[in-house]
Amino acid sequence: MKKSFFLILAALMLVLAGCGQAAPTSTDTTNNTTGGEAAPSESQELTTLKVASLPAPMDAILLLVKPLLVEDGINLEIVEMSDNIQPNDALANKEVDANFFQHVPYAEAYNEARGANIVPVQPVYNALYAGYSSKHKSIEELPNEAVVVIPNDPPNIAHSLLLLEQNDLIELKEGAGIKAGLNDITSNPKNLQFKEVDLLTLNRMMDDADLVTMYPAYAKPLGLSAKKDALIVEKDMQAFAITLMAREDNKDDPAIQKLAERMSGPEVEKFLEEEYTDTYPAF
Known part of the structure; x- marks a missing residue:
C-alpha cells in the first residue's frame, strides 16, 4: 500500500510540473498574437x-x-x-x-x-464671389474713377471682370469669358481704376479702395457676408x-x-x- 501510494504521488507531481512549464508558453503565444503580425494595428x-x-x-x-x-x-x-x-x-x-x-x-x-x-x-x-466696400453703402454711390481692387492672377482677374459685367459696371469683348483680361474691357462708363493684388491680401485693402472683389473665405474674417454686406454679388458661376x-x-x-x-x-x-x-x- 505504501509503495502504491508513493507511485501515485510521484505521478501527480510529474503532471503538475508539466502544467507549470506549459503556462508561460501559452502566455507568450497570446502576447505575440496581440502585439504581433496576427493582429495589425489600425x-x-x-x-x-x-x-x-x-x-x-x-x-x-x-x-x-x-x-x-x-x-x-x-x-x-x-x-x-x-x-x-x-x-x-x-x-x-x-x-x-x-x-x-x-x-x-x-x-x-x-x-x-x-x-x-x-x-x-x-x-x-x-x-x-462679391464686391465689398467700407466707403460706400450701395453700388450706385460708387464714384467716377473709383479704385477697384481685384486679385492679380489671370483666372481671378477674369472672375472679377465677369462679376463687374454681370452687375452692369463694365462690358467685355464678346467671347472673353473665363479668360477675360483688362484689355478685353470694351466699355467702362465710370472709368473704374483697377488695382491688382495677391489674392491673400485682398481683405487688407478695404480702407484703400472703393470696391474690393473677393471670396467668402477672405471676407468672413472681416465679419462680412456676401448675402448681407456686399454691394454686388455674382450670379451663377459654376466654372x-x-x-x-x-x-x-x-x-x-x-x-x-x-x-x-x-x-x-x-x-x-x-x-x-x-x-x-x-x-x-x-x-
Missing part, C-alpha cells in the same frame, strides 16, 4: 491619403470627412499651406496625393505656366466651383475616388448650408 491597416489645402472652409470640409474615411480604410492627412502656389507645387511634385483649394481655371493656368498635369476630380462648392484636384496619373486611384464620394455626400451638403451661407454645393 494605423497599419489604413491607406494614407495626403491632401494639401488652405484654411476654412476648405480644411473644415476635409476635417468633416476625415472620420468618415476611416470607415473606408483611409487615413486622411491634411497638409495645410499658406499660399495659393504651394498646394499645386506639392501636388505636381508628388509630395501630396491631391489638393483642395482652387477652381478649374486656376488649375489650368498653373498647368500652362508650369507644364503640370493637375486635373479636376470633384467639384465641391461654389463660393459667392469657378472649388474643386478636389489630383494628377492625371492618380485621379482614378480608389482612395481618391472614395474621398471625392465623401466630399460630395450629404454631410458636406448639410455643413455648407448650415455653416457657410455664402457657399452652395456644386454637386
Whole structure:
C-alpha cells in the first residue's frame, strides 16, 4: 500500500510540473498574437491619403470627412499651406496625393505656366464671389474713377471682370469669358481704376479702395457676408466651383475616388448650408 501510494504521488507531481512549464508558453503565444503580425494595428491597416489645402472652409470640409474615411480604410492627412502656389507645387511634385483649394481655371493656368498635369476630380462648392466696400453703402454711390481692387492672377482677374459685367459696371469683348483680361474691357462708363493684388491680401485693402472683389473665405474674417454686406454679388458661376484636384496619373486611384464620394455626400451638403451661407454645393 505504501509503495502504491508513493507511485501515485510521484505521478501527480510529474503532471503538475508539466502544467507549470506549459503556462508561460501559452502566455507568450497570446502576447505575440496581440502585439504581433496576427493582429495589425489600425494605423497599419489604413491607406494614407495626403491632401494639401488652405484654411476654412476648405480644411473644415476635409476635417468633416476625415472620420468618415476611416470607415473606408483611409487615413486622411491634411497638409495645410499658406499660399495659393504651394498646394499645386506639392501636388505636381508628388509630395501630396491631391489638393483642395482652387477652381478649374486656376488649375489650368498653373498647368500652362508650369507644364503640370493637375486635373479636376470633384467639384465641391461654389463660393459667392462679391464686391465689398467700407466707403460706400450701395453700388450706385460708387464714384467716377473709383479704385477697384481685384486679385492679380489671370483666372481671378477674369472672375472679377465677369462679376463687374454681370452687375452692369463694365462690358467685355464678346467671347472673353473665363479668360477675360483688362484689355478685353470694351466699355467702362465710370472709368473704374483697377488695382491688382495677391489674392491673400485682398481683405487688407478695404480702407484703400472703393470696391474690393473677393471670396467668402477672405471676407468672413472681416465679419462680412456676401448675402448681407456686399454691394454686388455674382450670379451663377459654376466654372469657378472649388474643386478636389489630383494628377492625371492618380485621379482614378480608389482612395481618391472614395474621398471625392465623401466630399460630395450629404454631410458636406448639410455643413455648407448650415455653416457657410455664402457657399452652395456644386454637386
